[in-house]
Amino acid sequence: MTITTSSATEFEDKSNQQMRLFKLSDVHTNDYVEARGARLRPGAQRNILVRDIPESHSYCKEPPATSSLPT
Amino acid sequence: MTAHTFHVNTLTVDYSGDHPKGSLANGVTVKVSGTMLNAAGALVATRVDVLQGFRGDGERTGGDRGPYHDIHVEFGFRNQRTACDDGCKHSIHARWSDSRVNVPVDVEGTFDASGVLVATSVQATPDDASLVRGLVENVNAASNTLTVLA
Numbered sequence: 001m002t003i004t005t006s007s008a009t010e011f012e013d014k015s016n017q018q019m020r021l022f023k024l025s026d027v028h029t030n031d032y033v034e035a036r037g038a039r040l041r042p043g044a045q046r047n048i049l050v051r052d053i054p055e056s057h058s059y060c061k062e063p064p065a066t067s068s069l070p071t
Numbered sequence: 072m073t074a075h076t077f078h079v080n081t082l083t084v085d086y087s088g089d090h091p092k093g094s095l096a097n098g099v100t101v102k103v104s105g106t107m108l109n110a111a112g113a114l115v116a117t118r119v120d121v122l123q124g125f126r127g128d129g130e131r132t133g134g135d136r137g138p139y140h141d142i143h144v145e146f147g148f149r150n151q152r153t154a155c156d157d158g159c160k161h162s163i164h165a166r167w168s169d170s171r172v173n174v175p176v177d178v179e180g181t182f183d184a185s186g187v188l189v190a191t192s193v194q195a196t197p198d199d200a201s202l203v204r205g206l207v208e209n210v211n212a213a214s215n216t217l218t219v220l221a
Contacts, residue, residue, distance in 0.1 A: 053102070
C-alpha cells in the first residue's frame, strides 16, 4: 500500500530510537510503521505516521470506497 | 482457563487470552492492547508486548519523553470513560473533547501519584479512518511516499 505524506503529516517515533525530530527521511526499509488518516485517491493521504516497535503482523483497515445494498 | 493478571498502577490487566511477547517482571514497561473490560473491571488484553530497553521503575527524568518514565498503555474501552478523561493536561483535554463515545483511542502518558494517567498524547481512530501497520518496503523522499507491506 502506498502512503503519501505532506506538510500536514505528523511524524512520531515510538521505536527504540525515540527520535524527537522524526521525518520521512528517517524512515527506512524494514522499519515497522503505523499510518492513520483520511483516505484520498490516488494512493492514501495519511495524517499520522508512527514508527513503532517491530511486530510480526501487518494490519490494514480501510473504509469501503463505495457501498451498496444487496438486491 | 487459568486467569493471568498483572497491574499497571491501578489498572488490572487480564492477559489470559494472550501470551506476552517478552518476559513480564516488576518494573518493565508493557504495551497492552484490548477493547473491553471484564466483569471484574480488568482490561482484557488481546496483545501484550514487553518493551525492550524500557524500565518503568527508574527515577523520573522529567521532560516530555524518556526511557525511564514512559509507561505506555494503549487501549480502547467500549462504553467506558478512561482515567485520562479527567486526568489529561489541559492541552490534551481539548483534543480529547473532539473524540466521541465508542471511538477507540490511543493514550500515552505517565501515572501520577494518585494513579491517574496523565496523557501526553491522545489519538482517536474513528471508524471511518484508514489505518495501516506493517513493514516499510520502500521510501521515496522525492515524492513524499512510502510503501508498506500490509
